[in-house]
Amino acid sequence: MSDWHIKNNALRVVRILRIKPENPYVKTITFKDELSSSADPGQFIMVWIPGVDEIPLSISSVHPDGSVSVTVAEVGDATKALNSMGVNDLIGVRGPFGNKFEIYGKRALIIGGGTGMAPLLMLTNRVLKMGVGATVIEGAETKNKIVFLEELTSLPKLHNKSIKVFFTTEDGSYGIKGLITDLVEEMLHREKFDVVYACGPEGMIRKIYEITEQYSVDMQASLERYIRCAIGICGSCVIGGYRVCRDGPVFSEAQMRKMKNYLGKVRYNERGERIQI
Ligand SMILES: Cc1cc2nc3c(=O)[nH]c(=O)nc-3n(C[C@H](O)[C@H](O)[C@H](O)COP(=O)(O)OP(=O)(O)OC[C@H]3O[C@@H](n4cnc5c(N)ncnc54)[C@H](O)[C@@H]3O)c2cc1C
Ligand code: FES
Numbered sequence: 422m423s424d425w426h427i428k429n430n431a432l433r434v435v436r437i438l439r440i441k442p443e444n445p446y447v448k449t450i451t452f453k454d455e456l457s458s459s460a461d462p463g464q465f466i467m468v469w470i471p472g473v474d475e476i477p478l479s480i481s482s483v484h485p486d487g488s489v490s491v492t493v494a495e496v497g498d499a500t501k502a503l504n505s506m507g508v509n510d511l512i513g514v515r516g517p518f519g520n521k522f523e524i525y526g527k528r529a530l531i532i533g534g535g536t537g538m539a540p541l542l543m544l545t546n547r548v549l550k551m552g553v554g555a556t557v558i559e560g561a562e563t564k565n566k567i568v569f570l571e572e573l574t575s576l577p578k579l580h581n582k583s584i585k586v587f588f589t590t591e592d593g594s595y596g597i598k599g600l601i602t603d604l605v606e607e608m609l610h611r612e613k614f615d616v617v618y619a620c621g622p623e624g625m626i627r628k629i630y631e632i633t634e635q636y637s638v639d640m641q642a643s644l645e646r647y648i649r650c651a652i653g654i655c656g657s658c659v660i661g662g663y664r665v666c667r668d669g670p671v672f673s674e675a676q677m678r679k680m681k682n683y684l685g686k687v688r689y690n691e692r693g694e695r696i697q698i
Contacts (some may be wrong), residue, residue, distance in 0.1 A: 434513050437509060442545050444567060452488065479492075533560070559623070560590070648665065
């Protein structure tokens with residue numbers, strides 16, 4: 422294991438500084454940790470919730486004062502326990518781990534399904550800082566499942582023409598009514614993008630992978646699997662010969678082609694059982 426991995430893998434205990442509810446099910450939690458604040462868009466950390474579990478979470482923002490945010494959707498014991506913690510409570514962090522989104526070209530299409538926007542918020546800010554234009558689409562079932570509404574809607578005012586932001590909801594309660602993948606297909610049909618970035622439910626990622634193949638546009642996606650060690654040794658996060666924690670979590674179109682039999686189809690749970698997605 423490299424010095425880099427040994428340093429990043431050490432558990433640090435940090436104090437929660439701020440908590441911002443994004444919607445009734447999701448909170449953004451901010452703490453200070455120098456190592457995590459050096460993360461690149463796409464990287465994740467392991468967050469230990471004392472007495473409950475340790476879970477992987479993407480970094481949603483980093484700030485010059487060394488503070489870092491994660492954005493957490495409540496799905497089970499660990500995420501519920503984390504979202505019920507308060508300011509000044511202590512959590513443990515390891516990382517950052519994994520690779521990053523590669524930024525290139527002149528115009529990017531950034532697609533987030535619900536809390537999948539977490540790593541993409543940081544990516545969007547980095548893309549704009551590097552002078553690359555971006556169209557961002559966030560999709561959710563309904564208005565009260567949208568995340569980063571304020572941040573995303575304020576971006577066009579700050580960056581003028583270099584960014585466009587759209588929302589889709591399945592019930593039409595905010596933005597464009599319908600599935601995010603329908604809007605993606607429409608956008609790729611009428612505009613030219615150099616690269617598509619995606620994160621969210623794997624069914625959505627699979628569909629976007631198929632659309633981008635059809636339009637011959639590069640794509641990168643951040644994938645989720647069951648993560649334990651986070652440093653590539655236990656094998657719990659394997660998808661088609663790749664380890665999500667070490668080879669990912671960001672995968673290229675070529676890598677997704679190689680794992681096509683698994684992407685959006687099969688995963689393994691914490692007991693190693695094969696589950697249909
Ligand atoms: C690299 C990586 C980055 C991640 N980044 C984030 C992030 O930024 N924000 C975030 O909220 N989550 C993120 N996740 C997912 C997060 O780690 C899981 O939601 C968490 O581990 C669930 O733990 P739990 O104990 O609350 O639920 P569990 O008890 O483990 O799961 C409860 C139930 O929810 C299901 N479930 C588990 N994960 C998900 C999920 N992601 N979506 C829907 N259902 C799920 C399980 O199959 C189970 O049925 C990330 C995962 C990976 C691998
Ligand atoms: S979580 Fe252990 S190899 Fe990826």
